[in-house]
Amino acid sequence: MNKEMQWDSSISFIFAMIGAAVGLGNIWRFSYVLYSNGGGSFFIPYLIAIAIMGIPFLFLEYAVGFSFKDSFSNILKKINPKYEFIAWMLVTFVFIVVIYYMVILGWDLLYLFSSFNFAWGNDAGLFFTNVVGGSSNLNSITTFLIPTTLCVGLLWVVLWFIASRDVDKGIGKFSKVLIPTLFIIMGFIIIYALTLPGAGIGINTLLTPDWSKLLDVNIWLAAFAQIIFSLSMGQAIAITYASYLPKNSRLTDNVLIVVASNSLFEICTAFGVFSILGYMSHTAGTPMVELVSEGTGLIFIVFPMIFNIMGPIGRIVAPLLFLAILFAGITSALGFLEPMLNSFAVKFNMSRKRAATILSIVGGMFSLLLTTGISSYLVRIIDSFVNEFGILLLIAIQCVIFAWIYGLDYFIPVLNEHGHVKIGKLWVLVIKYILPIFLFFIWIMGIINLFGNAKFFELIVDVVIIVAVLVVSIVFTRVSQSN
Template identity: 35%
Template sequence: MAEQPREQWGTRAGFLMAAIGSAVGLGNIWRFPYIAYENGGGAFLLPYLIALLTAGIPLLVLEYSIGHKYRSSAPLSYRRIARPAEAIGWWQVAICFVVAVYYAVIIAWSVRFVGFSVSQEWGEDPNAFFFNDFLQMSDAPGMVSGYVSGVAWPLVGVWAVVLAVLALGVRNGIEKANKVFIPLLVVLFLLLVAQALTLDGATLGLDALFTPDWSAMLDGSVWVAAYGQIFFSLSIGFAIMVTYASYLRRKADLTGSALVAGFSNSSFELLAGIGVFAALGFMANAAGTGVDEVATSGIGLAFVAFPQIISTLPLGGALFGILFFGSLTVAGLTSLISIVQVIVSAVQDRLGLGRVQSVLMVGGATALASILLFPTPEGLHFLDVFDHFINQYGIALAGLVMIIVFGWILRKLPMFQAHTNAVSSLRLGTWWKVALAGVTPILLGFMMWDSVRTELSENYAGYPTGFLLSAGWGLAIGAIVLGIVISLFPWKRADAIARDDAAQEAAGTTTKEGES
């Protein structure tokens, strides 16, 4: 049976929209503003920019180069570099599965809160409404004890949209969806920021965010926070960009695309900071307190603080809520689509299945796990621990291992530099190899050491040790073990892969001869 040709993006703009959509997610809106505020305000932008140039964009270029050169999912691409490296790819696929399972439920919450904003259903106490009335959250983690229908049905809807987009394919599904979602997200957030800037006290919030504390530049933790934010916000370290780049045409401007995606993501984070802190300034002004007393991040910012702000607004509260939670929904959907696509692509390559079959099998299993576990009273406990451990000891650690293996052990950076320069308008210099092989692994290594040291000194969020060992450490270690185990099984399509490798080598030789 003949191998089907690999799908391709219709246009470079379509690829960029998808890459930007993957990078711009929930963390841009609810994590970056608080991280910047806590780490020097306006002065934080300097280490943040340096981190973008010395780690974020170099890593993006590396992942683009791997995907573009080998035109395969992450496990198969890494296998083609060195067979043992395939385990890293399956490790990243396992990470994507875990992230997708819990990420979808946050989008489902956002969908419900779009509706809640119209009538401000949370009443006088948004905190009690969110945790007690909406989530029906249990006091402590444990076995699933019930089902929360108000969370379940929007979650089913989220998965229906994601799987439908993926089933339509790269060009007709992911590309077309992002051409709608990204402009929509920009319009929603620009309207949100414009409304936030007109609020009484907005300047108070912006002063708190952007007033520079230059002494913070001497604090090593500030620089670690900058690199951590860049690493987590660009969707690098868990194979998304390797997968997306594998659908590019032979001639593709990899460095230019990385610069556009990287700076677009950072621009949105800056815009999010303006909108969020303008709103927090209004909240502080209305309450007669300092911004430091209302500033927060994560779930507390989105589903408790912002409903409080919406309730306090004299006019236009419903519109403000629709814009904010609509932005969260769209940003979350574009990221979730990219995460699940990593798993779908890997299974397609491994089993030789068609796209619809792979989406139904992989997406269906991911959706089922999500729907069974998270619309429950214990769901938020699982989400909190999953997110913490898979981010700290999954995404970041996998990225560190990938750099060490490809950069230090296999010494493949010169090969990827040559490949990137052959197809890009902006050539990579020595700085790229120095940044990837020197700066990035050292800082990521320090982040790992510091995180483990803190983890071992006290239980995360005060959770019971048994729960952390199973749902936290067990999950993170299990992803590594699963990656290794899957990589040990022989490929049923070994002959087809060998033929494809030979064809790629021939195509690469022809391309080089034509360019010379």
């Protein structure tokens, strides 16, 4: 294997995989999903989802990448040349994730700069709308939010700098620094949050179980969806990273380390988030139900409001939080970029640095187009469509290709050779039958939710995305056939 495409040890791989898994969703999504889906009772479907989907599918992805040691597009092409088109569709969808993900990181970087003097003022919502993320007012589509534009451009330079280096010297080296630092920062924030007056109010609100919700199918779907996006399942990241592993790697052991680290991070972070929300409720007298939100509303509007009333300690916690989000986001963005970067470099027989340069320029240009006055609206539309329509469907299709067409018998010896955890018939049963059914069901529910209340402009954006993905996939597939 090309040296620039190999980890020097399993440690680099583990940190890179943790970095790809631990991202924005762990910080701003999990706590809301836990709260709104039965509180403490949600841990039952959550743990079951990890056991029958998260761990088994990551076993499969690690085995595929380690066995083939090739780009994702070439792996599917080797199984059947017709499947290369599917591979390019997936890596293109995942590349689109990088494009809008970098815009969110641009917002965070702007908040990081603003946190030193609380530039958001007394109205964090107005600051976000006017300066950072814009609104859904289509009349603002031609106006650029210059501070966000500059931050996004800067972050693409950083991403290019890391991604263009050899795998171990770039992603591996930076992950080994950023991930421990991220865990230390979040550890400090969580411990401090638990000492705040009113923290108990938040924890009780978060964990109070609603056992009746276990009979609601939507709670189970929410648990499986959380695991899919939290672990970045099926997005060719794990397959690509595993293809760089050295011989004698303990694949099953590595999966358990990554899954445990990811779950521990998001559960602990949920305690920290709700402790801080409880403090706000206790101090300002605001009901918890009015504070609890997810995504940008929680991080960029609710939290700045809380920092405003924290006093001097808020001046410390605010920069640390936005720095932690930045570190989590950069390592995840590297993971989202890698499947396209690897496939693109292998396809066109070019150096990693050149491929990273081309993709960073293309990706950066599209990211900048998302920094207009409707930035947050566009990001929300693209995020919903790419994940609920594109990636979910392609994960299910991968399951069918690897389990039913290629065959799982090839991967069992690979997984069992060095790992302490052994797999067998139960794993085959899950991958061949249980998982595809769940994935297709979640996809259908997602499609109903996605298009049920979609506005005309949102449908136009969805059509543009699917056309772009199809064109890129067709062109790249045909180029390969002519070479």
